[in-house]
Amino acid sequence: MSAPAPGGARRTDLDPVVNLATPLALADRRAPTRVLFGPHETNLGDRRSLSARHVAYYRRRAAGGAGLVVTEEASVHPSDWPYERCPLASACGPGWTAVAEAVHGHGALALAAIGHAGGQGSSAYSQAPLWAPSRVPEVNSREVPKWMEPEDVDAVVAGFGEAAGLAADAGLDGVEVNAGQYSLIRQFLSGLTNLRGDAWGADRLLFARQVLEAVRAGAGPGRVVGLRLSCDELAPWAGITADAGASVAATLAPLVDYLVVVRGSIFTASATRPDLHEPPGFNVALCHSVRAAVRGAGLDVPVFLQGSVVEVGQAEWALGAGVCDGVEMTRAQIADPDLVAKATAGDAEGIRPCLLCNQACQVRDARNPIVSCVVEPTAGHETEDPPIEGTTPRRRPLVVVGGGPAGLEAARVAASRGHAVRVLERSDRLGGSLAVAAAANGRTRLSTFVDWLVAECRRLGVSLETASAVTAADVARVEDEGAAVLLCTGSVAGARSYDLGQGAHVVVHTAWSCLSALADGGDPLPGVPDGPVVVLDPVGGPIGVSLAETLAARGRPVHLVTQDHIAGNELARTGDLAPANVRLQQAGVLIERRTLVRSVSTTGVDVEDRFSGAHRTIPAVAVVDAGHRLPDEALWEETGRRVPRAGDAVAPRTAYEAVLEARRSVLAIESGGPARPLAGIGRAVAGGRSVAP
Numbered sequence: 125m126s127a128p129a130p131g132g133a134r135r136t137d138l139d140p141v142v143n144l145a146t147p148l149a150l151a152d153r154r155a156p157t158r159v160l161f162g163p164h165e166t167n168l169g170d171r172r173s174l175s176a177r178h179v180a181y182y183r184r185r186a187a188g189g190a191g192l193v194v195t196e197e198a199s200v201h202p203s204d205w206p207y208e209r210c211p212l213a214s215a216c217g218p219g220w221t222a223v224a225e226a227v228h229g230h231g232a233l234a235l236a237a238i239g240h241a242g243g244q245g246s247s248a249y250s251q252a253p254l255w256a257p258s259r260v261p262e263v264n265s266r267e268v269p270k271w272m273e274p275e276d277v278d279a280v281v282a283g284f285g286e287a288a289g290l291a292a293d294a295g296l297d298g299v300e301v302n303a304g305q306y307s308l309i310r311q312f313l314s315g316l317t318n319l320r321g322d323a324w325g326a327d328r329l330l331f332a333r334q335v336l337e338a339v340r341a342g343a344g345p346g347r348v349v350g351l352r353l354s355c356d357e358l359a360p361w362a363g364i365t366a367d368a369g370a371s372v373a374a375t376l377a378p379l380v381d382y383l384v385v386v387r388g389s390i391f392t393a394s395a396t397r398p399d400l401h402e403p404p405g406f407n408v409a410l411c412h413s414v415r416a417a418v419r420g421a422g423l424d425v426p427v428f429l430q431g432s433v434v435e436v437g438q439a440e441w442a443l444g445a446g447v448c449d450g451v452e453m454t455r456a457q458i459a460d461p462d463l464v465a466k467a468t469a470g471d472a473e474g475i476r477p478c479l480l481c482n483q484a485c486q487v488r489d490a491r492n493p494i495v496s497c498v499v500e501p502t503a504g505h506e507t508e509d510p511p512i513e514g515t516t517p518r519r520r521p522l523v524v525v526g527g528g529p530a531g532l533e534a535a536r537v538a539a540s541r542g543h544a545v546r547v548l549e550r551s552d553r554l555g556g557s558l559a560v561a562a563a564a565n566g567r568t569r570l571s572t573f574v575d576w577l578v579a580e581c582r583r584l585g586v587s588l589e590t591a592s593a594v595t596a597a598d599v600a601r602v603e604d605e606g607a608a609v610l611l612c613t614g615s616v617a618g619a620r621s622y623d624l625g626q627g628a629h630v631v632v633h634t635a636w637s638c639l640s641a642l643a644d645g646g647d648p649l650p651g652v653p654d655g656p657v658v659v660l661d662p663v664g665g666p667i668g669v670s671l672a673e674t675l676a677a678r679g680r681p682v683h684l685v686t687q688d689h690i691a692g693n694e695l696a697r698t699g700d701l702a703p704a705n706v707r708l709q710q711a712g713v714l715i716e717r718r719t720l721v722r723s724v725s726t727t728g729v730d731v732e733d734r735f736s737g738a739h740r741t742i743p744a745v746a747v748v749d750a751g752h753r754l755p756d757e758a759l760w761e762e763t764g765r766r767v768p769r770a771g772d773a774v775a776p777r778t779a780y781e782a783v784l785e786a787r788r789s790v791l792a793i794e795s796g797g798p799a800r801p802l803a804g805i806g807r808a809v810a811g812g813r814s815v816a817p
């Protein structure tokens with residue numbers, strides 16, 4: 125069985141009974157809906173305890189209709205400290221109580237994820253060796269773990285039981301045990317990492333059974349015990365295959381109250397929560413086969429589908445088609461905490477869509493950020509961001525210049541607060557660079573946010589006026605009429621970092637011009653003769669990589685020039701680094717590493733090796749410059765630099781900053797604050813205090 129297209133078949137023609145709003149019995153509890161907000165690293169913690177920010181984050185999702193809220197995984201034993209602010213079960217009691225109260229206040233079940241990362245942890249925080257079933261170096265960190273001696277195994281099993289007991293004492297409804305991608309339990313289950321010659325090696329399920337029995341005993345009667353299980357490690361040479369995974373699930377199912385089917389292992393970190401290159405609902409077939417195996421064993425343990433389920437239509441189809449009994453929608457509820465409430469109220473169109481971009485919710489990167497979301501920047505900042513909901517007594521007309529993400533979000537928020545809003549966009553297209561990139565790539569997930577913003581603006585009565593260029597005189601006139609003005613004019617091409625040699629014949633295009641041509645269904649390189657193309661990507665982001673892929677797919681020989689050691693260097697943050705390099709390789713793109721473009725000549729591109737300084741020429745007929753952009757400040761300068769700005773018009777960044785600054789700007793305009801918006805002023809740090817003593 126394969127996943128239907130997003131928004132595809134709805135369940136109405138299938139099972140008439142089960143939908144997202146159908147309650148689900150688990151142990152002696154009842155989840156009010158079948159939508160699970162899954163455990164994920166947030167960095168919201170205060171050292172190793174849960175913070176008030178955690179509580180607010182989970183409360184918000186429960187208020188929006190999540191049936192089960194599973195908190196960030198807590199380590200069950202001090203030997204596990206995989207990231208700086210990873211909760212430790214023994215420090216979580218007060219935080220769990222606060223979460224339970226907050227989540228129960230909205231009728232949802234609250235569970236604690238508990239686990240141990242084993243060899244996939246880190247010794248950076250504990251300065252102690254990692255514990256793992258066998259001495260298999262971790263693929264990503266390269267760290268060699270310590271082989272767990274029998275007393276270590278016993279201590280961790282006991283730790284699981286104690287953690288479950290603490291969770292129950294704290295008032296939670298139960299726990300979810302992690303045997304997923306990053307877990308010691310999976311390491312014991314797998315031939316990739318369990319090479320032991322003792323009882324735990326002879327029976328690779330032994331450790332999991334011992335853990336689940338200890339957890340059941342610790343949690344006590346009536347509490348829910350869930351299991352997150354990697355049912356396909358995507359490493360068929362020794363890992364858990366899909367067939368074996370179904371059998372493991374059926375064997376362990378009698379010990380638990382629900383199962384969440386996930387995939388991935390140490391070799392496939394990018395498969396854990398892939399970005400939009402992977403279709404939504406990528407685990408549908410796997411989940412279906414696991415559920416069939418569980419049912420085939422005569423067990424009615426509920427099975428949850430996981431994996432980029434971001435469309436209500438797909439979630440309900442999966443429930444109706446017997447793929448699953450419940451659906452995990454984690455990123456979808458980071459992006460819109462009210463997803464379930466809107467869906468059950470018949471307003472699925474009103475759900476703010478998750479783009480599967482991984483740009484702000486993926487926490488474990490070198491910047492060590494806290495969880496947030498490109499389309500909902502208040503995610504993770506519930507205790508700090510002033511609310512944008514509600515209406516204002518200070519209504520005034522607002523003219524937003526520029527209809528990209530910043531302009532549309534400002535218009536949406538202002539209109540929802542009662543202002544009369546016009547958006548004046550000089551081009552024929554709304555959505556700015558996001559809309560162009562989406563249209564150029566045919567990636568409908570990126571378009572969903574622009575479509576949603578436009579639809580919300582229309583619903584709220586915003587006047588959206590395209591092909592409307594604005595001058596400083598226009599700005600002065602509408603200001604005289606009493607309107608506030610916000611400039612969201614976006615960006616322009618940045619300065620060239622290389623020379624155009626004498627009589628250069630090689631054509632230079634910007635990435636933007638190529639994307640615009642593609643978005644209009646045209647030739648990305650109009651008038652350029654057949655021949656090789658150099659894509660210059662000093663940013664290392666998605667634009668240069670996707671253009672190289674697109675041009676190669678159109679039959680152009682492509683050289684992707686980067687100063688880094690790897691193409692798409694910054695894609696590490698979104699998890700697309702390895703997949704992007706695989707795609708480039710498969711497309712036949714030649715990657716010129718450690719390379720700087722120095723000049724463009726009559727026959728090609730003169731490049732310099734960053735280390736050796738050696739020069740050579742790459743033959744080419746065109747260069748596509750995917751370099752940095754600069755703010756479009758023309759109108760701002762004309763107006764004497766006094767009109768507030770937001771988004772790329774301040775400094776070109778991502779849609780995240782555009783949306784965030786748009787919201788701040790509307791509130792600043794309302795409060796009669798300084799002409800300059802709050803752009804650039806960070807959030808208050810208050811609110812991050814721990815609820816633990």
Ligand SMILES: Cc1cc2nc3c(=O)[nH]c(=O)nc-3n(C[C@H](O)[C@H](O)[C@H](O)COP(=O)(O)O)c2cc1C
Nearest residue numbers: 162163164165397431432433453454455485486487
């Ligand atoms: C920021 C972030 C951090 C995550 N961290 C964990 C984690 O620590 N343990 C885990 O089992 N899953 C983790 N996940 C996976 C989620 O629980 C979820 O299974 C995953 O996001 C796929 O579901 P989705 O496609 O509905 O978002 C994380 C996901 C995100 C977005």
Ligand code: SF4
Nearest residue numbers: 478479481482485497
């Ligand atoms: S940052 Fe992107 S992937 Fe993450 S929740 Fe938001 S929209 Fe979804």
